[in-house]
Amino acid sequence: MEYKITEAEFEEISALVYSESGISLTSGKKSLLVSRLSKRLRELDLESFHSYYEYVVGGGRDEEFTRLLDLVSTNKTDFFREPKHFEFLQEVILPDLEQTKQIRIWSAGCSSGEEPYTIAMVLSDWMSERGAWDCKILASDLSTRVLDKAAAGVYDIGTVGDLDPESVRRHFLRGRAEETDKIKVKPHLSRMIAFKRINLMAERFPIKTPLDLIFCRNVMIYFDRPTQEQLVSKFHRHLKPGGYLFIGHSESLHWIANQFHYVAPTIYLKEK
Ligand SMILES: C[S@@+](CC[C@H](N)C(=O)[O-])C[C@H]1O[C@@H](n2cnc3c(N)ncnc32)[C@H](O)[C@@H]1O
Known part of the structure; x- marks a missing residue:
């Protein structure tokens, strides 16, 4: 059956x-919604999008609601995506924190985990030359599907194709037997990371410790301006003075400078 x-x-x-999610589906997203949801309507044997809506909002359908959000959200990510941020981490931030040897990071909207694992790789390489630090990374997303993948830490080998082979050997295990096309992150990386479902629309976040860094990259692009502004204010509150916010390269949040000091494209500092 063809759905309209x-x-x-x-x-x-x-x-x-x-x-529920802050994601604005502009009318240009109509065909995307139809193509992503039609299969689900067929599985549920529903005849229209309105019946699906009723199915989702009809009491106790949290699971279906999560599934709907999974279907409409874009989870594209990569290891070392937008590499300038990781160079900045290594060249500016880590030397600055060398005295305390402690860092608290939040990867907000981490998708399937490539972003927090990239951060963990940079920290691990740093520590291997200078001794251990107290490092904690909170990695969160709205989608349980991507969070499960992130926590498993198993990826197709092609996803690390652009990384230095030595770095791949250091941080990943190669699959054996039928799994030679897979890699798994090593425990020294996963130990640094706690994965958690956090909706960025929530009034409060379950985060008590002030943070040194927040990565919220390629997430706010799906939100409208009022939603972005509220979220940026919440990030500001959770950062330590002197902490940094990283946003995605295609996100133009020039108004962010009301609260943050611009450091470099898409890197913002909460003043001390
Ligand atoms: C395109 S991915 C970005 C992944 C990674 N930060 C990067 O830049 O490679 C966007 C992620 O934001 C998540 N997301 C969207 N709305 C959200 C919300 N309200 N709360 C938490 N995460 C959300 C989606 O589930 C998706 O995994």
Whole structure:
């Protein structure tokens, strides 16, 4: 069965997605919604997008709601995506914290884990030359599907194709037998990371310790301006004075400079 979505159906589903996740589905996303949701409608034997909406909001359907968010969110990520941030971490931030040898980082909207594992690789390489630090990375996402993948730490070998082979040997285990096309992150990286489901729309985040760094890259691009502003204020509160916020390269949040000091493209400092 070919599904078609009416304007009213698109509006009720996008309003639901927006209120829970902050993700704005502009009308350009209509065909994306139809292509991603049609299979689910077929599985549930539902005849229209409105019946699906009713199914989701009908009591106790948390699981289906999570599934809907999984279907509409974009989870694209990579190891060492936007590498300038990791160079900045290594060349500026880590030397600055050398005295305390302690760092607290949040990867907010971590998708399937490539971002927090990249941070852990940089920290591990740093420590291997200078001795152990107290490092903790909180990695969170709204989607349980990507978080499960992140926590498992297993990836196709192609995902590390652009990394230095020596670094791959240091930080990953090669799969054996039928799994030679897979790699798994080594425990010295996963030990640094706690994965947790956090909705960035939540009023409060379950984070008590002030943070040195927040990575929230390629997440706010799906939010509208008021949602972005609220979130940036919450990030500001969770950072230590002298802490940094990293955003994605395609995110132009020039107004962010009201609260943060601009350091370099997409890198912002909370003044001391
Ligand atoms: C494109 S990925 C970015 C991954 C990584 N930060 C990077 O730059 O490679 C965007 C992630 O944001 C997550 N996301 C979207 N809305 C969210 C929300 N309200 N709370 C938490 N995570 C959210 C999605 O589930 C998705 O995994």
